[in-house]
Amino acid sequence: MSNEVGKITWISGPVVRAKGSRNVGMLELVEVGEDRLVGEVIGLKGDQMTVQVYEETAGMQTGETIYGTGLPLSVELGPGLIQSIYDGVQRPLPLIEQAVGSFINRGARFDSISREKKWKYTPKVKVGDEVKGGDILGVAMETDTFEHRVMLNPDDKGTITWVAGAGEYTVNDPIAKLKMGKEEKTVTMLQRWPVRKPRPFTDRRGANIPLITGQRILDTFFPVAKGGAAGIPGPFGSGKTVTQHSIAKWADAEVIVYIGCGERGNEMTEVLQEFPHLIDPRSGRPLMERTVLIANTSNMPVAAREASIYTGITIAEYYRDMGYHVALMADSTSRWAEALREVSGRLEEMPAEEGYPAYLAGRLAEFYERAGYVNNLNGSQGSVSIVGAVSPPGGDFSEPVTQHTKRFIRCFWALDKSLASARHFPAINWLDSYSEYLEDVGNWWRERTGKDWLAMRNRAMELLSEESRLSQIVKLVGPDALPFTERMVLETTRLIREGLLQQNATEAVDAYSSVEKQIRMLELVLYFHERGMAIVKRGAPINLIHDLPVVDKIIRAKSTINNEELQKFDDLQKEIDQQMGQLDAEYRQ
Amino acid sequence: MSETTILGGQEVVGVGRIEGPILVVEGAANVSYDEVVEIKDSRGELRRGRVLEVGEDFAVVQVFAGSTGLSIDGTRVRFLGNTLHIPVAEEMLGRIFDGLGNPIDGGPEPLTDRYADVNGQPINPTARIYPRDYIQTGISTIDGVNTLLRGQKLPLFSGAGMPHDQLAAQIVRQATLGKLAGAPQTEGEEFAIVFAAMGVKNDVADYFRRSFTESGALTRVAMFLNLADDPPVERIVTPRAALTLAEYLAYEKGMHVLVVLTDMTNYGEALRQISNVRGEVPSRKGYPGYLYSDLASLYERTGRIRTSEGSITQIPILTMPNDDITHPMPDLTGYITEGQIVLGRELNFAGIYPPVTVLPSLSRLMKDGIGKGRTRDDHPRWGAQLYAAYARTQDVRALASVIGEEELSDVDQKYLKFGRAFEREFVNQAFTENRSIERTLEIGWKLLSILPKKELTRVNLDEIEKYYTGTDASN
């Protein structure tokens, strides 16, 4: 289906120019050169076309042919996506390895979705049904427990004239026939969708359910809503990847799309080797059975890195359309922006800030706009939440990618080098971070826990900002100059920092805190504060509070009390009562 | 690669333009992107170059040896039709090559018919094995708190005049496969060493050569030398040539290879120079926008793959201009490598060797190579505790400088004491001192025991029970 559309006239890295047909479309997928490397038309002028090539161009010559396909760059959608690992243009990496060995060769072509594998399929429509785009025609079991809802292509509608009975089918087997006007159309489980075009939905709903991640500083302090967008900027080694891995492991989403965009090979390998062995506490199944991986590492072709973000988000939207909650992680969006810059530079476009093209902000906006909690075409509800890592040069947040990203997200998790150096993890700075979803998700917390989470959370934040003010003074004159009531604040904030905010991703008990555990911890620390404050106000010296044995226990509770034995927090509270009670009695007169 | 191996190819006489190390060759047909060219000057001397850009009737060529002495009419350019390849063979260990892989030790060309593309190819993430085996370097600041694993890339961030070469030499000399704390020292499996020098002084290359000789390692070392007075453009090929040999040794011959690249800052400068000559849009500090991808194409050539027993571990050395860690070279390196060992002026002035500044140093893979069954159960928490305590020490020092040491609380005084001891006894060690992992752990516990038990919230209570040797009797 491909025909000659031009001859190459110029090559520079991932960008080539060619001369030929005037009928090539903007953003059309083309095959470049005799090796038929995958490329995309990114500029047209008269009979000149500019193409970005998704594979290494070394060895390519001028005069080689470009072949058109008539289609935009698209992904294949259907059962088999889950548990897959693809490169940025959806080439299946395991098949490439089988075919050409440990190193990625260019020109290797494989179907993104297996044509042979059979799926257990049950129809959900019958002959005579009127169906429209997005409607669920049937379900295929994508894993033992995951229902892949096979939908009619968003652009189609008509009357069902035939359906396949329950059985096992490949993605090429017909599962229904449809009368669309005069035409009859055969439907299979396989669809294509152009990656740069958002998949349609009916309308957006309010985002008022938090995406629970089990990370205390996120859920309790800076929550992101399902369908929301969060940015996690930070210098190298501050914890972007570890945080994203933690979210990918623990978030209460039904599908995870993880995009390793211009980052390390070993990090993707880590996910690949770890996720099949980690059990999702909700489904009881391996985490891999809800995960789609896109790996376009830093040493893989840069144009495919640019595409990887779109490949990932399109897959995420597809599962959203089925009525699932999907969480997408992109590590790192800065590398994607740099890919834009690199291609733009080769095109000699006018740069805006720091060499980035002027359309950087627009592209970022388009990407984050694809997050959302929506009413789907088929009436179901689903969401795509986006967590994008940002890698600012020199850790300086004033650079263009961080600044523009800030405009399009509502949740900002600012990583801090000095916290990371002191091994305070997650090194998310509580004073620089914010969430605009706080009010939206307050109700959910109340219904779930019966407690006023927001008030407690705000109280804790108040103490932390008070601490920041006090530590300025301490730095100048030492802690002894502070009155005991202020030093009591410092005692409590130490508990908040070390007991609550710090969370070790590598330790079994601490890695994931349930919502209930989080609220109990928060409550306990604030309780400690109120009681301590009362006693100090009566004149008890602060070191007596500092030395209470229960303090150490509270700090250690995160890793000594697991999610199933929360009654132990009652015991801790009793210990506070008992130890503080004694002091209280002593200083009552 | 020898000039005689590839004959033929189209030849063009005369060039259109010469700008710095860049030639624009006109009237060449069927030129391939990235192919190698051979350039003959009017006296018949040969040099080599590489195609950076091809147009319909021109090609932009980068000349490795620079363009000094080339003339517009007197220059002949022959296009060799292939990307740059170097011979690879086991017998290249023990030999010395120039920055393009030609022998310069007076010995013969390596006898082999295996030629490999210096650009390599990306490792498929599905083909990798995640690194888990630690390398005992005998250096406490590495083994204890920034453990290096086989298949890791861990750079040394240093500055002019600091002993990064000594530290690298010590690592290379002492590196052996790690073992459980307390297990008997077995005969260490030996690493093959691939050493690449980019723009460093002759003394530096000499220092390493001597050090390899003294430790008896010379027969296991291949050196690729582009020295300060060698052509800068050649530097762009040097680490690639070295890594190409390393890949052959590790993935085809199953060897454990340690690659030392020094000095990456000079490499970056060569890249910047070419980019500027070509008039490319710069990003930060004049470096090209593709600096990150370019560095990644070197650093990512590290690791282990499933089809081989071997591994590549990289120790790039990088001097930070003005000791500035946010400079694009250390910054982008840190974004690609799996941690960094940072050397600091202050410790160096204080006579501490190796002057490893612990707080900004990091080994990201450490968590997967230590602890139960690998070093010792308490190791991860012990490390976190040392970090936390030393970080606290910095705050206390700042406070002490304002209010005076005498005004500090008892606990803070102990932190000061801990900090001093940490630098003198843990960080500081002799150039010849090869500490076992249990010795490193023991020193750490001894230092932690300066602090009250209550301060040690990162370690478990039973670990305190077992290893704490201080006088604090509480709890």
Ligand SMILES: Nc1ncnc2c1ncn2[C@@H]1O[C@H](COP(=O)(O)OP(=O)(O)OP(=O)(O)O)[C@@H](O)[C@H]1O
């Ligand atoms: N929650 C955590 N628990 C324990 N350790 C952590 C945590 N977060 C980060 N770390 C430590 O910090 C190191 C660096 O984290 P990470 O790799 O996520 O940084 P990054 O911000 O992604 O850096 P880069 O931009 O270079 O990719 C980890 O290897 C780990 O040792």
Ligand SMILES: [Mg+2]
């Ligand atoms: Mg990262």
